[in-house]
Amino acid sequence: MRLQDKVAIVTGGASGIGEFTVREMLKQGAKVVIADFDDAGGQKLADELGEGVSFIHVDVSNEEQVEAMVKHSVDTFGKVDILFSNAGIGSTGSTHELSLEDWNKTISVNLSGVFLCAKYALIEMVKQGSGSIVNCASILGHVGQAATASYTAAKGGVVNMTRALAVEYASQGIRVNAVCPGYINTPLLDQLDDATRKHLVSLHPLGRLGESQEVANAVVFLASDEASFVTGANLLVDGGYTAQ
Numbered sequence: 001m002r003l004q005d006k007v008a009i010v011t012g013g014a015s016g017i018g019e020f021t022v023r024e025m026l027k028q029g030a031k032v033v034i035a036d037f038d039d040a041g042g043q044k045l046a047d048e049l050g051e052g053v054s055f056i057h058v059d060v061s062n063e064e065q066v067e068a069m070v071k072h073s074v075d076t077f078g079k080v081d082i083l084f085s086n087a088g089i090g091s092t093g094s095t096h097e098l099s100l101e102d103w104n105k106t107i108s109v110n111l112s113g114v115f116l117c118a119k120y121a122l123i124e125m126v127k128q129g130s131g132s133i134v135n136c137a138s139i140l141g142h143v144g145q146a147a148t149a150s151y152t153a154a155k156g157g158v159v160n161m162t163r164a165l166a167v168e169y170a171s172q173g174i175r176v177n178a179v180c181p182g183y184i185n186t187p188l189l190d191q192l193d194d195a196t197r198k199h200l201v202s203l204h205p206l207g208r209l210g211e212s213q214e215v216a217n218a219v220v221f222l223a224s225d226e227a228s229f230v231t232g233a234n235l236l237v238d239g240g241y242t243a244q
């Protein structure tokens with residue numbers, strides 16, 4: 001098993017890419033903290049999976065709650081080997097109509113949340129002298145798209161923060177990478193109408209949207225010792241979207 005005896009925290013672990021990653025990490029031998037602000041969804045998943053997982057409520061934009069999330073991992077499973085910083089929200093709309101409040105909300109979850117989770121996980125990882133952080137960015141951290149100013153700004157920030165953290169903590173045995181998914185069939189895309197979904201499919205050379213399991217596979221690779229010489233990478237899992 002690829003994550004035998006590892007302890008992982010997965011933020012946004014109650015749904016979509018996070019949920020599939022929780023399941024895959026457990027299958028690969030890890031103990032997993034499911035961290036989410038969806039209490040019902042997170043607890044339901046923890047109850048289903050049983051031994052080896054633990055749910056904790058967290059809003060990743062709340063510093064005290066993030067600190068408590070990392071403490072929960074240490075108290076429950078003894079350590080934090082892996083952080084998958086995946087919690088995120090979507091945001092669309094014309095930029096000239098975007099309120100500062102909406103901008104701040106997206107940035108606080110999708111960018112500041114990634115910083116806060118890294119900060120408190122790193123405190124433990126530095127003590128341990130080892131660790132692997134995987135951030136969830138997006139193709140929209142690499143290319144632009146209309147009407148997504150706050151989301152693309154946040155994901156672009158995650159892409160380059162990943163590189164900065166990789167350089168900063170390499171000498172302490174800590175690797176930091178990101179996955180950058182294309183459009184993936186998750187509840188985040190539930191609100192799309194058929195025409196938009198078809199259009200999105202046409203933008204992926206592989207001719208379909210991605211599945212959460214395909215992102216989970218990439219996350220487990222980056223998190224595992226198989227990726228022992230990989231740090232600062234932003235791994236595109238996008239069906240060729242950004243290759244064009």
Ligand SMILES: NC(=O)c1ccc[n+]([C@@H]2O[C@H](COP(=O)([O-])OP(=O)(O)OC[C@H]3O[C@@H](n4cnc5c(N)ncnc54)[C@H](O)[C@@H]3O)[C@@H](O)[C@H]2O)c1
Pocket residue numbers: 011012013014015016017018035036037038041058059060061086087088089090109113136137138139180181182183184185186187188189
């Ligand atoms: N689905 C896609 O097409 C796609 C593409 C590229 C990147 N992503 C990124 O993948 C990640 C996961 O998205 P998904 O598609 O699985 O979405 P999802 O909505 O299915 O899951 C997101 C999870 O994050 C949780 N969450 C949201 N805000 C939170 C907060 N402040 N604190 C704690 N938990 C919070 C939600 O409750 C939910 O369980 C996000 O970072 C998203 O930006 C998704």
